Amino acid sequence: MLVLQETKDSLKKRIINGLDSLNTDEIKKIVSMIARLSGKKAVKLADRDWLENSISREQIHQAIKKVRKNKKA
Numbered sequence: 001m002l003v004l005q006e007t008k009d010s011l012k013k014r015i016i017n018g019l020d021s022l023n024t025d026e027i028k029k030i031v032s033m034i035a036r037l038s039g040k041k042a043v044k045l046a047d048r049d050w051l052e053n054s055i056s057r058e059q060i061h062q063a064i065k066k067v068r069k070n071k072k073a
Helices: 008-020 024-052 057-072
Strands: none
Touching: none
8 A cells, every 4th residue: 555654765665576576477467557547548638638729630630640741751
């Protein structure tokens, strides 16, 4: 359990010790779960921003194409 009074170093040690007890497959599952949750949160935030700024999907698509084109150049 996370306690607010814990220092950064003590928390880091607890996490490292916890990861040492896991096998590679378990760590992969945890990282995958964190990535999915992060992705879902990013999509929610982006959707909210797009709605607030009245940006259409077509405008987003055009912006993505422009960025990809500039990367190739």
